[in-house]
Amino acid sequence: MAHIDYYFATISPYTYLAGTRLEEIAAKHGATITYKPLDVVALFGRTGGVPPKDRHISRQEYRAQELTRQSKKLDMPFNLMPAHWPTNMAPSSYAFIAAQNAGGGDLGTLAHGITRACWAEEKDVADDAVIRSCLEAAGFDPNLADSGLLEGAETYARNLDEAVEAGAFGAPFYVVDDGARFWGQDRLDDLDLHLAGKL
Template sequence: MSKVIDYYMTLISPWTYLGSQRLAEIAARHGAEIRVTPVNFGEVFPRTGGLPLAKRAPERQAYRMMELKRWRKHLGIPIKLEPKSFPTNDRLASCMVLAAGETGGRPLELAQAFGKAVWEQERDIADENVCKTVAEETGHDGGALLAKAKEEATQQRYDRQTEDAIARGVFGAPTYVYKDEIFWGQDRLDFLDRALSEG
């Protein structure tokens, strides 16, 4: 495929989850490949001027909640606004997504399933058993992906992708990069769609 979208994301971002299906549909319509690239935004934020949610001003936190309500209604995606399992450590699940991509699996589908687990089902994807089960629910070999996710090479790749994301100018999730043009946020998907239409 000549059209490639680098998809920088974290599984524990509601915005990543809200945009994931539309991204898949846009890519399919344009015959574009999606390179699913989970990164550690706990490293990205402090180096790019961002703050984790808990450290943001109350006004910003309140507006985020308002926007989540708007987008939930607009898209018809029944996310929980404050899921029991948020925040949580998504490193293991992210590495399982990488492992799926390296072993002929379906990384985008797995990433979407992890997002649904957090934002609709209130499951804790820091838990190994949950990760294994979610992978199996998508038709993957959960045990094999879990084992590969724990390998040093996979862990190092996750860290390397985080550094690469920062070097490319990524500062928030989700970020879509097409032809070195950055589109930050699921509310920029229309612009990504137009860019793909232009070639």
Template sequence: MRHAVDYYFAPNSPWTYLGHARFARMAEEAGASVRVLPMDLGKIFPISGGLPLPKRAPQRQAYRLLELQRFGEALGLPLVVQPRFFPVAADLAARLIVATDMDHGTAAAMRLTGAVGAAVWTQERDIANVDTLSAVLTECGLDAALLARAQTPEAQAQYEQNTQAAIDAGVFGAPSYVVDGELFWGQDRLDFVARRLLA
């Protein structure tokens, strides 16, 4: 059976970065189809009980840093737990991934998603900056003209549609994977995603 996965994420999320390459590999190995769906957590948190990072209790913020360090080490992934440009607005990066998916398809959008995550969490680059995103596109072998496409009403409408679809699916955090209608939240649930894809 060929499974379908709706992949909901925020491109600036460290957890998205930590899970992205593993998810991409397992989806490919399982022959699953993937819908790349960057979403606006700023609209999802208020209706799902979540809080943006600066508003979380100090204990939660401190533990988050510890968990990021643990997961980075356990997964063997480079990670700056407190990068220079975080928190940072991710809407333009999200729309750029949307535009890439529209014009070049899933594989290109997945490649760009990984590169944007690495830009924040290993390279300490500002993904809210147009020049940074232009450079990341070039590094991915994509045309910098996609930045203009990312700022069209069509890209914005698709971004909003992704966010509403996430809300409708019960998503409340990033990354989330919906496999044939079943929700899995967090990169630490990828073992369960893998089992579901092989079922």
């Protein structure tokens, strides 16, 4: 049975555009997933990248075109300039880590719910009420938003270190236990083929 380490950021637009396709692919192939939310800006800094706002204007313009194209291609609502971006990723990431540790809900739905709140619903995913709502909608206890903060902080930092060690440099990033790496929601079809032994 294959295992996938899923490195993602709760404010990443491409993580939002991934939807729940990873979970569908994993279920199809009997693969398991460990979710590893991280600080993607810090990941950029440690792997030779720069935050979107600091990129050359040609890269910023291309990013805007590509995000718009991808959202239309996927038929997903999308706001290129959301009201609450960038925002602090830590509170939603800590809550996600607490939810993964607690169990009882749907982690794929939670990841998508948090990113959708930012990129399609004009909500601040650093806000406690928004996080609680996302937890509850995914079948988790909303009080997880305020629990395990120390463990969340430690895991969040460790996820960043593990991402660098695994060769990840952006989000979403998928690392299969056989060493295969896939960067971006537009590589999910390739991940599917890989798990099927065709790629």
